[in-house]
Amino acid sequence: MYKGECLCGAVKYAINASIDTIECCHCLTCRKAHASAFAIGVTIKRANFNLLAGNSHLAEFESSKGKLRVFCNQCGSHIYAYRPTEPLTLRLRPALLNTDLSQFQIKHIYTATRLCL
Template structure:
């Protein structure tokens, strides 16, 4: 899915980015790490080809948390905003970024809930989106 230059930023505005095309698969991730990193019932990520994503400002303020499983999460060193996620087997061709950091309106919507096996016990996703116990390739 092509979009015309969407802009995003962290909470304090120190880091800014631009994405020119987002892939159509966007998911609400309910894994424990996403919940803890975002401080919410789930995190919602968009995916772009690395060539379609660029940091406009503040790249030097990005910090990386690397989990025991090798996943890398980037955030702003000043305000703590979660900005990107990379699985341990990431080849660098794509960037997963937090849709909550977009400043531009987005015409496409998330299409699934993933890692629902780990969802917060106080939240029940009751929408019509498919719900997967693990990733998209797991059985509903």
């Protein structure tokens, strides 16, 4: 069980799943969506995502066809992404977890557009 929250604290959630590997995505879309060199993500079952607070603060943006990115409309933190065609899973942004992320294994993806490391 993990808990996470956005930068301003309006959106809070709990994850009822074990995580062992986090992916660092270096694709151009993630770089822009997160305004960062890369984004970290982990795919979990939607049923294991429990929103505890902030439903009215969730906003969505379709960053590429069929993929929606969900963020806090107050502070801009990226919460998760999902595809309506894949309703059983979502792509969590684990940087928001109140957890020591160094315990997880790291895998790099879309490294052709990698900036550093």
